[in-house]
Amino acid sequence: xxxxxxxxxIAAERKLRGLNQRHLSxxxxxxxxxxxxxxxxxxxxxxxxxxxxxxxxxLDRGQLTGQPFRFNGRGDHAIHDLVxxxxxxxxxxxxxxxxDRPAPSVAELRTAVAxxxxxxEAGDLAAVGVQLPEVLADxxxxxxxxxxxQREQVMRLWAEAIGAxxxxxxxxxxxxxxxxxxDQYDVIAPQSADPLCMTxxxxxxxxxxxxxxxxxxALALLQRARDDLEPLVAENRxxxxxxxxxxxxxxxxxxxxxxxxxxxxxxxxxxxVCARRIGGDHxxxxxxxxxxxxxxxxxxxxxxxxxxxLALTRHRSLRIAPDMTPSRVGHHYVDLARGQxxxxxxxxxxxxxxxxxxxxxxxxxxxxMVRETVAAIALAEKRSTxxxxxxxxxxxLDR
Numbered sequence: 037x038x039x040x041x042x043x044x045x046i047a048a049e050r051k052l053r054g055l056n057q058r059h060l061s062x063x064x065x066x067x068x069x070x071x072x073x074x075x076x077x078x079x080x081x082x083x084x085x086x087x088x089x090x091x092x093x094x095l096d097r098g099q100l101t102g103q104p105f106r107f108n109g110r111g112d113h114a115i116h117d118l119v120x121x122x123x124x125x126x127x128x129x130x131x132x133x134x135x136d137r138p139a140p141s142v143a144e145l146r147t148a149v150a151x152x153x154x155x156x157e158a159g160d161l162a163a164v165g166v167q168l169p170e171v172l173a174d175x176x177x178x179x180x181x182x183x184x185x186q187r188e189q190v191m192r193l194w195a196e197a198i199g200a201x202x203x204x205x206x207x208x209x210x211x212x213x214x215x216x217x218x219d220q221y222d223v224i225a226p227q228s229a230d231p232l233c234m235t236x237x238x239x240x241x242x243x244x245x246x247x248x249x250x251x252x253x254a255l256a257l258l259q260r261a262r263d264d265l266e267p268l269v270a271e272n273r274x275x276x277x278x279x280x281x282x283x284x285x286x287x288x289x290x291x292x293x294x295x296x297x298x299x300x301x302x303x304x305x306x307x308x309v310c311a312r313r314i315g316g317d318h319x320x321x322x323x324x325x326x327x328x329x330x331x332x333x334x335x336x337x338x339x340x341x342x343x344x345x346l347a348l349t350r351h352r353s354l355r356i357a358p359d360m361t362p363s364r365v366g367h368h369y370v371d372l373a374r375g376q377x378x379x380x381x382x383x384x385x386x387x388x389x390x391x392x393x394x395x396x397x398x399x400x401x402x403x404x405m406v407r408e409t410v411a412a413i414a415l416a417e418k419r420s421t422x423x424x425x426x427x428x429x430x431x432x433l434d435r
Contacts, residue, residue: 040433041411042081042404043074045100049093050075064092080377080412083247083405084293084340091249096211101404103209107432115398118165119210122201125169125176126213129220132180133173139181140174142189148174149193153322156200157361159396164204171197192228195221195236199322202240203363207402211247218244231268232279235261236321239286251290258287274314278325281310285333292340300337307333317357324364328357332364336371339378347375366396373409382413386423393430407431 050060057075061068066088073079081100090097098104106116140148148171155163175194182190198221205213218240225234238261242254262283268276288303307330317326331354338347351372356365369392376385389409392400400406410427417424 040102040407041077041415042086042100042102042408043077043079045102046071046081046089047075049095049100053093060089060092064088077412077415080374080405080408082340082342082374084295086404087247087249087293097247098209098211101209102407103211103402103404105209105402105404105407105432115162115165115208118162118168119205119208119213121169122165122172122204123213125172126201126216126220129172129176130223131176133177135177137177139178142178142182142186142193145171145174145178145190145193149197152197152200156203157322157324157363159207159363159366159399161204161207161398161402164200168197168201168204172201188227188229191224192230192233195225195228195233196322198224199236199240207399209402209404215244231265232275232321235265235279235283239283242286242290246290246293249293251294254290255287258283258290262287272313274318275320277310277314278318278320278323281307281314281330282323282325284310285330288333288337289340292337295341297341297343300341304330304334304337317360319361324361326357328355328360329364332356332360332368332371335368335375339371339375342378344375344378347372348379351375362396363399366392366399368392369395370400370403370406370409374405377409377412382416383421385409385413386421386427389427390423393427401431407433 050057055063057071058068061071064071066085070079070085074081074085086097086100090100104116148167152164152167152171155167175190175197178190179187179194198217201217202214205211205217218237221237221240225237228234238257242257245251245254245257262280265276265280265283269280284303284307288300288307291299291303311325311327311330314326317324317328323329331350334350335347335354338344338350356368369388373385373388373392376388389400389406392406410424410431410433413424414420414428414433
């Protein structure tokens, strides 16, 4: 497994540019000792380090993570075969449809988008990829056929479908398409006449800035969005409080990637207050915002801050609601595995990845941190175990 972990790719790209480890650590503003351990496979690469190094080397982060991941199985080829028709529809987003067929009714579109969002929340990438081009095409057609309030409803649904599209493209590692979808969201959402829908476009843009190693820009965008949202929050509208709290969670991730523990905990605390304020778990705008998801984020944020003790403490106090979406539960167990690995408990990390696989198999299989965690465990283990070998085979690390 010496060539499959991200550290090996970092070392290769660094050497191609004639840089030694000290030069790269200075450019990326990361610890020299940490970079050394990551390149040697003794420490898994974190998303923060990946973003910082990819920016320092002028690389797309997919070049370091190895995404999009492709396996030899027929099912894997099938899921990647879903991308070209989606790409064509994304490129056609603002073109007038060349068809004489009638547009689906708003009710039919609402049903289709609800099904799409449900599959996205389940982490079922293949099902999303199958349905997404047709739903986007129907929404594009409807945007040309309806006007007034009906058209605003269509644009609101279109924005929601783009959210599912972002999850699909990012989940498989097609970041170029995810960026295009963020641009389209910024055009479509304002036509919905829904201020909360518009605000959520900021979170998508912030997510992309964080991913490319620019948390400061992300934080500035999120702060302005919160300022703009305060009048609606003051009205105590639950949907507005959910979006406001989610903005704090996104800010917490940005500060965590900047290794600012104090500000991260401040934002997480504000999100906790918002979750208590709405009184339970809700799925306003597909955010799954509430005490459960804020608790899940708390574990992940502690891992981002490289504080496994805090992550494990928060996990022990977390009570996951039975109706929490599989995608969020699966993501939690991936983060938990990372924290357990940092704490030196490799067997527990394998068990957590097995849970993530059971809850959201496709999302887990294509997650870059799953591959990095499995590779790090394999390099550290003197003897391979059957559960570890099964995971490695499943995600393609044995090839």
